[in-house]
Amino acid sequence: MAFLKSLFAAKKAKFVEVQPFAARFEVPAGETVLEAALKAGVDFPHNCTVGTCGSCKCKLKSGRVNALTDFGYTLSQQEIAAGFILACQAIPRDELTELEVEVQAGSTPVATYQGRIVANDPLTHDIVRIGIELDRPLQFVAGQYANLKTADIERARNYSFADAPAAEGLKTVNFFIRKVPGGAFTEALFAGKLAQAAIEVEAPHGNFHLHESRGPMVCIAGGSGLAPLLSLLEDASRRRVERPCAMLFGARTQADLYCVDQINAIAKNWAGKFVFLPVLSHEAADSSWTGARGLVTQFITDAMPGIDWASAEGYMCGPPGMIDAGIASMTEVGMKLDAIFYDKFTDQSHIAKMP
Ligand SMILES: Cc1cc2nc3c(=O)[nH]c(=O)nc-3n(C[C@H](O)[C@H](O)[C@H](O)COP(=O)(O)OP(=O)(O)OC[C@H]3O[C@@H](n4cnc5c(N)ncnc54)[C@H](O)[C@@H]3O)c2cc1C
Ligand code: FES
Structure with missing residues (x-):
């Protein structure tokens, strides 16, 4: 009934x-x-x-x-x-x-800019830095990303700004882009088909940014995930943010590390204590590398020993697996879930796999 x-x-x-x-x-x-x-x-x-x-x-x-x-x-x-x-x-x-819902404070409204790819420099064997010259200056908050679209692809792809922002906006913006096997946009880029190509830039997007706090900050980057963290740290360094900071950079081998000089320069100018810890997961056992080996997310406490984890914040960008492992490690040591911020560099392959 x-x-x-x-x-x-x-x-x-x-x-x-x-x-x-x-x-x-x-x-x-x-x-x-x-x-x-x-x-x-x-x-x-x-x-x-x-x-x-x-x-x-x-x-x-x-x-x-x-x-x-x-x-x-x-x-x-x-x-x-x-x-x-x-x-x-x-x-x-x-x-x-x-x-x-959390609303991003201080972000400028999303707009579309007409751009042209003017630089394409290899950073590693599978990551390039591309420079895009825009029709007018673009303002964003350090950590945000843009939607990039060329005439050949149906939908835009997301890429994080690699530069620190400027109050008056940037007329040329840089992105670090990793080659995704079988990926329509990145395969074309790495095949050299997009030199000088016209590209639409819709920005700024995203809510990844430095939060107001005086507590220690632990940053973890994997692969091209270094881009938004360089933007965020460079910006914080210029603003003389005075917080203890650990920057962990996960890569497979020494050949996959890049922008190390730039990170060392940020470390040198940082207003407080700054630890830079590169961690290699697949470096040959008999190589010259004397630094940390293993999964980058396992080195959080090595980078910041003896701190009050309840007052710390986590900032992470990179592959989905690394972010999930990072959240697990950070919460395990006592960081609060709502003090962990990240951008997961997902693609849309999960939609293709859906029944
Ligand atoms: C917020 C955010 C920020 C990001 N920032 C960056 C960044 O700064 N740098 C960076 O390198 N990346 C970044 N990414 C990831 C990036 O946006 C793209 O996902 C990536 O570059 C893939 O683009 P693509 O066109 O080469 O691949 P796609 O064409 O999107 O393909 C992706 C994968 O799906 C597979 N695939 C596609 N179609 C099908 C299908 N029909 N069936 C089965 N499999 C399929 C492809 O083989 C490939 O492995 C970010 C992502 C997000 C969400
Ligand atoms: S708008 Fe919902 S996950 Fe992108």
């Missing part, structure tokens, strides 16, 4: 409330929270809309949602356990869902 009743009962409307916007809107059947929020005129942070970039990450305060794609591709287990979801992949299940 109860089953029949539920079958014939009119479907109850589903509403979502979002703080700090004080917004309340209905989510029609089959729509995601993000789709309904944008239709309702809510300025909900977002970018990719396919569960890859993490821009729409928000905290579920009450209610339940179904996930269109696994939140775990972009969010860590710890974040999912703490109630974080991706609004672009969330379908509400209950009559009321309450969400809280």
Whole structure:
């Protein structure tokens, strides 16, 4: 009887409330929270809309949602356990869902710039630095990223700014780009097909930035994930930020380390204590390397021994596996989950694999 009743009962409307916007809107059947929020005129942070970039990450305060794609591709287990979801992949299940979102302060509005690739310099065998000259100066916050799109690719790709920002904006911007086997954009770039190519730059995106605190900061970069951390550290160094800082750089071999002189220069000018610790995972046992060996995320306490971890902040950028391992290591030593900030360099291969 109860089953029949539920079958014939009119479907109850589903509403979502979002703080700090004080917004309340209905989510029609089959729509995601993000789709309904944008239709309702809510300025909900977002970018990719396919569960890859993490821009729409928000905290579920009450209610339940179904996930269109696994939140775990972009969010860590710890974040999912703490109630974080991706609004672009969330379908509400209950009559009321309450969400809280962090809004990036001080970011300039997203705009589209017309650019041209004017430099392409190898940094390692599979990472290049590309320089793009823009039609006008671009302002961003250190740590943010841009959507890059050439005429040959259907959708834009995300790349983090490698430069420290300037108050008046930058007319030429640099990115560190790693070659992804089988990747449409990076294969074309590495094959030299994009020299002097026209490129659309939509920016600034993302919420990865240095937070206000006096506590120690532990930064971990993997591969091309060094770009946003160089931007953030260079900017902090110029602003004379006075916090103990450890910079851990994970690479496979000595040949995969790059920009070491730039990191050493930041270390030298840093207003407080600065430890730079490169860690190699696949260096030949009989090589000349005398530094750390293993997985970079296992060296957090070596870089910062004896600190009060509850007051520390973590900043990480790079491959998804490294970020997940980093969050696990950082929370294990006592760092708070909400003091760990990252950009996971995901691609959209998980969508291709979906049934
Ligand atoms: C916030 C953010 C910031 C980032 N910043 C950087 C950065 O600074 N530097 C950097 O190097 N990267 C960065 N990335 C990653 C980058 O955006 C791209 O994902 C990456 O460069 C891949 O682009 P691509 O066009 O070469 O590959 P894609 O064409 O997107 O392909 C990616 C992978 O998916 C596979 N694939 C594609 N289509 C299919 C299909 N139909 N079936 C099966 N498999 C398929 C490809 O073989 C490849 O392995 C960032 C990502 C995010 C989310
Ligand atoms: S907008 Fe939701 S993950 Fe990118």
